[in-house]
Amino acid sequence: MGVDKDAKIFVAGHRGLVGAAVVRALKKDGYNNLVMKTHKELDLTRQAAVEEFFDTEKPAYVILAAAKVGGIHANSTYPAEFIAVNLQIQTNVIDAAYKSGVKKLLFLGSSCIYPKFAQVPIVEESLLTGPLEATNEWYAVAKIAGIKMCQAYRLQYNFDAISGMPTNLYGPHDNFHPENSHVLPALIRRFHEAKVNGAKEVVVWGSGSPFREFLHVDDLAEATVFLLQNYSAHEHVNMGSGSEVSIKELAEMVKEVVGFQGQLTWDTSKPDGTPRKLIDSSKLANMGWQARIPLKEGLAETYKWYCENYNV
Numbered sequence: 001m002g003v004d005k006d007a008k009i010f011v012a013g014h015r016g017l018v019g020a021a022v023v024r025a026l027k028k029d030g031y032n033n034l035v036m037k038t039h040k041e042l043d044l045t046r047q048a049a050v051e052e053f054f055d056t057e058k059p060a061y062v063i064l065a066a067a068k069v070g071g072i073h074a075n076s077t078y079p080a081e082f083i084a085v086n087l088q089i090q091t092n093v094i095d096a097a098y099k100s101g102v103k104k105l106l107f108l109g110s111s112c113i114y115p116k117f118a119q120v121p122i123v124e125e126s127l128l129t130g131p132l133e134a135t136n137e138w139y140a141v142a143k144i145a146g147i148k149m150c151q152a153y154r155l156q157y158n159f160d161a162i163s164g165m166p167t168n169l170y171g172p173h174d175n176f177h178p179e180n181s182h183v184l185p186a187l188i189r190r191f192h193e194a195k196v197n198g199a200k201e202v203v204v205w206g207s208g209s210p211f212r213e214f215l216h217v218d219d220l221a222e223a224t225v226f227l228l229q230n231y232s233a234h235e236h237v238n239m240g241s242g243s244e245v246s247i248k249e250l251a252e253m254v255k256e257v258v259g260f261q262g263q264l265t266w267d268t269s270k271p272d273g274t275p276r277k278l279i280d281s282s283k284l285a286n287m288g289w290q291a292r293i294p295l296k297e298g299l300a301e302t303y304k305w306y307c308e309n310y311n312v
């Protein structure tokens with residue numbers, strides 16, 4: 001296996017949380033022949049444009065990190081967009097990549113593909129063994145279709161398409177939107193604004209009892225490049241940090257990192273989502289990869305990035 005350092009690699013979604021980190025990781029590893037297109041330059045939901053792009057650029061490798069992404073509120077509020085846009089992007093890119101002669105494609109899914117009450121830590125084989133979590137089932141169905149499409153193209157066409165399933169991610173270039181983002185960037189912003197405005201309390205969604213596994217995006221990006229270089233098989237691969245925290249613990253950590261002195265209150269009218277979704281990443285560990293950035297450290301670094309990049 002392995003990937004030549006001068007290979008042409010298309011990083012789809014290079015301005016997002018994951019795509020930007022993948023570009024950093026590839027460059028750090030000596031890959032500089034990267035193809036990148038903004039959403040404005042190439043709308044991946046447009047099949048003809050995607051086919052033309054692949055026929056013209058002829059990348060040898062593809063990392064598919066472009067998707068419609070959001071937290072629990074966005075997933076529940078825009079179900080049609082989450083299923084349609086994600087199915088369109090991944091179908092167009094996987095199909096055009098195969099047809100234009102791409103050597104290998106890596107599709108990124110999400111740990112929300114697993115059943116709501118799957119036994120934790122969740123192994124890859126738990127896929128399609130039970131009902132999905134309602135708040136993100138539309139997005140999950142699209143991601144499951146992406147895995148299956150990679151498998152089908154491998155089976156029928158011998159196309160080297162692989163799938164990685166990341167856990168909840170965070171880091172620089174995250175989406176800090178107050179409603180549509182994931183919990184970690186949302187809390188960084190809310191605690192920071194409360195500190196700056198001298199507020200006495202910060203409202204956190206749900207009960208605080210769900211657990212989430214967080215992985216720093218630089219770890220995820222390294223794991224992505226590692227899989228591209230070292231893995232070519234039918235089954236998808238979990239990509240996690242191996243440790244989980246409750247949302248209550250996370251909120252306390254963010255409060256401390258930001259330096260907010262007031263109270264926390266819980267808005268239990270907001271959904272909790274999946275109770276636990278720690279994934280079993282031993283398959284990836286057995287190949288020789290492990291996460292290295294502890295949550296506290298990654299959180300402090302992400303808060304610093306937020307302060308330097310957002311004028312609030």
Ligand SMILES: NC(=O)C1=CN([C@@H]2O[C@H](COP(=O)(O)OP(=O)(O)OC[C@H]3O[C@@H](n4cnc5c(N)ncnc54)[C@H](OP(=O)(O)O)[C@@H]3O)[C@@H](O)[C@H]2O)C=CC1
Pocket residue numbers: 012013014015016017018019038039040042043044045064065066067068069089108109110111165166167168169170173174175182
């Ligand atoms: N963030 C997380 O916690 C997790 C993410 N993942 C997966 O990782 C991948 C990347 O997610 P993440 O980086 O967080 O998401 P982001 O929203 O940060 O980035 C997604 C990127 O995709 C681009 N994009 C979206 N729609 C289109 C389109 N129609 N045409 C071209 N580009 C488009 C966006 O551009 P623009 O902003 O201009 O639209 C953006 O650059 C996704 O597949 C996601 O499912 C998996 C697990 C957890």
Ligand SMILES: C[C@H]1O[C@H](OP(=O)(O)OP(=O)(O)OC[C@H]2O[C@@H](n3cnc4c(=O)[nH]c(N)nc43)[C@H](O)[C@@H]2O)[C@@H](O)[C@@H](O)C1=O
Pocket residue numbers: 069070071072073075110111112135136139167168169179180181182183184186187204205206210212247270271272273274
């Ligand atoms: C990665 C994964 O991420 C999504 O699933 P999720 O893990 O449930 O997403 P989340 O980060 O938005 O919430 C995690 C927990 O945190 C609580 N919570 C508290 N306060 C805030 C808050 O202020 N914002 C948000 N968003 N959540 C909050 C919230 O109530 C929930 O209990 C999928 O939709 C899908 O995108 C996906 O694949």
